[in-house]
Each structure stands twice: as structure tokens, then as C-alpha cells.
Amino acid sequence: MRPTMLTVLVLIGIAPAIHAQSGGSEEIAALRAEVQMLMERLEALEQDNGGSAQIEEIPIEERLAAASAWTNTVEISGDLRYRHEIINDDLFTERQRQRIRARVGINAQPAENLQVSFGLTTGGANPISGNQSLDSGFSRKDVTIDFAYFDWGLTENLNLRGGKMRNPFFRPASHHLINDNDLNPEGLALRYSSNNFFANAARFYVEERKSSDETILIGAQAGFTSDLANGARVTAGASYYAYDEAKGRPPFFFKHGNQFDANGNYLNNFNLAELFAQLDFEAGGHPVRIFADFVTNTEANAYSDGYSYGIFYRDASEPGTWDVGYTYQDLEADAVIGTFTDSDWGGGGTDAKGHSFMASYIMRGGWNLGLRYIVTERGQAAKLVRDYNRLMMDISFSY
Numbered sequence: 001m002r003p004t005m006l007t008v009l010v011l012i013g014i015a016p017a018i019h020a021q022s023g024g025s026e027e028i029a030a031l032r033a034e035v036q037m038l039m040e041r042l043e044a045l046e047q048d049n050g051g052s053a054q055i056e057e058i059p060i061e062e063r064l065a066a067a068s069a070w071t072n073t074v075e076i077s078g079d080l081r082y083r084h085e086i087i088n089d090d091l092f093t094e095r096q097r098q099r100i101r102a103r104v105g106i107n108a109q110p111a112e113n114l115q116v117s118f119g120l121t122t123g124g125a126n127p128i129s130g131n132q133s134l135d136s137g138f139s140r141k142d143v144t145i146d147f148a149y150f151d152w153g154l155t156e157n158l159n160l161r162g163g164k165m166r167n168p169f170f171r172p173a174s175h176h177l178i179n180d181n182d183l184n185p186e187g188l189a190l191r192y193s194s195n196n197f198f199a200n201a202a203r204f205y206v207e208e209r210k211s212s213d214e215t216i217l218i219g220a221q222a223g224f225t226s227d228l229a230n231g232a233r234v235t236a237g238a239s240y241y242a243y244d245e246a247k248g249r250p251p252f253f254f255k256h257g258n259q260f261d262a263n264g265n266y267l268n269n270f271n272l273a274e275l276f277a278q279l280d281f282e283a284g285g286h287p288v289r290i291f292a293d294f295v296t297n298t299e300a301n302a303y304s305d306g307y308s309y310g311i312f313y314r315d316a317s318e319p320g321t322w323d324v325g326y327t328y329q330d331l332e333a334d335a336v337i338g339t340f341t342d343s344d345w346g347g348g349g350t351d352a353k354g355h356s357f358m359a360s361y362i363m364r365g366g367w368n369l370g371l372r373y374i375v376t377e378r379g380q381a382a383k384l385v386r387d388y389n390r391l392m393m394d395i396s397f398s399y
Helices: 003-020 026-048 060-071
Strands: 075-091 095-111 116-121 143-153 158-164 186-194 197-207 215-227 233-244 273-282 286-297 307-311 322-331 352-362 368-378 385-399
Touching: 095 143
Parallel strands: none
Antiparallel strands: 075 095, 075 385, 095 116, 116 143, 143 158, 158 186, 186 197, 197 215, 215 233, 233 273, 273 286, 286 307, 307 322, 322 352, 352 368, 368 385
């Protein structure tokens, strides 16, 4: 072990005291000899280090630069929404409830062509909603993993995603004809984009079973964008989603509008063919978006089609701005998997048709006031036709 300056100082400090107590014994002479030897070894060590035993000091500028290089690759974001709902369903009396949704996400970029994302949300295990009702005697609310995936740029035009990811497929106007906005599927996906052409493909793992075959979703999509006159742009394409091992299986997570056999299992398989189009242009100096979406389940003999269309005017993105929108949707019972479509429209799921009216306004300070009124008729396939209306008033914050 190499001697340290502290060792030498301690020995030098205690030597006189020991000498005073012992009157100069042979032990003190031996101690002095050891101190002298340690001093000589320390001097040799300092000469080997260029005559100095100083610790190298890293400049503060370099330390700040290193810290900044790390923090620049990590981004934290989130949102909080408070909602008041009024629900009128002909089967029940009027219902009112307060709900919250809180989400937080971390995005990191450990390499130039790699992004890793992780997020948490309220709402428990529900795959299509982070809403949490304020009830149950002030009970604590569940927080679960919302997404956890990597996005790897294989080439300039091709990306590979893996994990529980944000939906990689294009949806016209971000509408929910097939999948809810909050649905984050799980598996692997490829995304390709070059000039005006795009394509997506995925293999998602819906249900793993240890005693029988698993349910897998294979999806493929291709589309294009094209610039028109006066700055307008059109986006159009087609998709195909095939669920393997759905018929005769229990519903995924919960029943939501589909048809089931006597044992409560899916009556049909689900192979979905989709056509979509979206038109963007300006009117009066403000953006306008019109869309149309159609889907059919080629495995169902009845109640197999769904479609939606709508229009949105202006863009609420800065304080003092607002927007409005309208959509109409008709989604038959077995057109899509009811579990995964919009959780609010028609009470959630399929077997419903009707209107949605939307508006939002951004206040100073970033408060987002939102309003959505849903007017639907549901239950045709279930032979229980009734009106279902829902008013949602939101206050949202993003950071």
C-alpha cells in the first residue's frame, strides 16, 4: 500500500506525544525511523508524478457541457384532464360523473437513429381509456404502463418499432372508426415513408394462451399524399387487418357491441378491409380538414360494415385560438373489434350510429377548454334499439 500524506502527518503528530510519555524509549526510535522511511517514499512518489500530487480539476464549462449533452437527449411531457360527463341512456336514468386522466411520458434518444419511450397513465388496465372516475370513497387511483417501446431508424425512410407502442397506422383526421385514440398496441411494426408515399406493417400480440393458440393481429397499410391547387393536400390509402384465432374465443378484455355465441365467445372472425381519404385546405385563412373512412369485415355475413365522415375548421393550438368539428359514424355490430374502438361514442364499442359535435378553446396560460356532444342510436343487432346521448366538458393542461 502506498503511503499517503495523511498517514505521515498522523505519525508525525503522535510521535512527540509518545516521546513525552515514554521518555525516549527504543520504540520511539523505531517509530521515527518508520516515519523517515514513509517521507522518503512519498517524495519519490511525487517526483514520479512530475513533482506534484495535485488532483486534476475538470473545468466547470466542460462539466456543464457534459450534463447538457445528456439532458438534450431526454424529454419529459404529460397532460392532465378534468372531465364532467352527463349521460342519457334510455335504459337508465340520467347519469353524471366527474373523471380525471393524467399521463406522463419520457422520450430519450440514446443514438441519432434510436428513440426510446416510456409512459404512465391513470385508468387501470383498460386498453382504450385512461379515465378514472372520482368515486369509491376517495380511494387511491391506479397508474399503469401506457407505452414502452423503441423506434429504430433502420434507414432514412424505414423505421422499426417494438414494444407497447403508439398506434403506427395512419388514421384520417385521427378518427376512431377502427381504434380508439388511446389504444397502444403491442408487438413489432415497420413504418416506411418516401416522398409522397407511405406504408405501415405490423404484427401485434393480442392474446397469449398457454392451453391453446394465441390471437395475433397482422396489419398492412399503404397510402399517398398529393399536393393540389391553392395549397390543398389530399391523403388517401387502404389498410387490411387480420385477426388470427378470434372466432370462438372470449372477448378481448370486455364485451363491447359485437355478436357472441351461446358461450359468450366471438361469433365471427375479423379480417378488416379499410379505405380512407383526407383533404386539407384553407378557408378564410384558417385550416379545414375533411375526411371519409370505410371498413368492412370480410368474415362476417351480417352487420359487417362501418363508415364515418366529418369536417373540422380552424386549429386550437395557441392561446386565444379555437376550433370546431362534426362527424357522423355508422358502425355495425361486427364491422370491427368492439373492444378497441372509441370508448365514448355510443357508450363505447360497435352496433351504433350517430353524430358528434366538438369544440375547443385555448385560454391564456395554456388551459384547454373542450366540449363534445354525442347523439347516437344503438342496439340494432342486439334487438334493443335505444337512444344514447353523452355530453363531455373538459379542462385540459399540457406540459
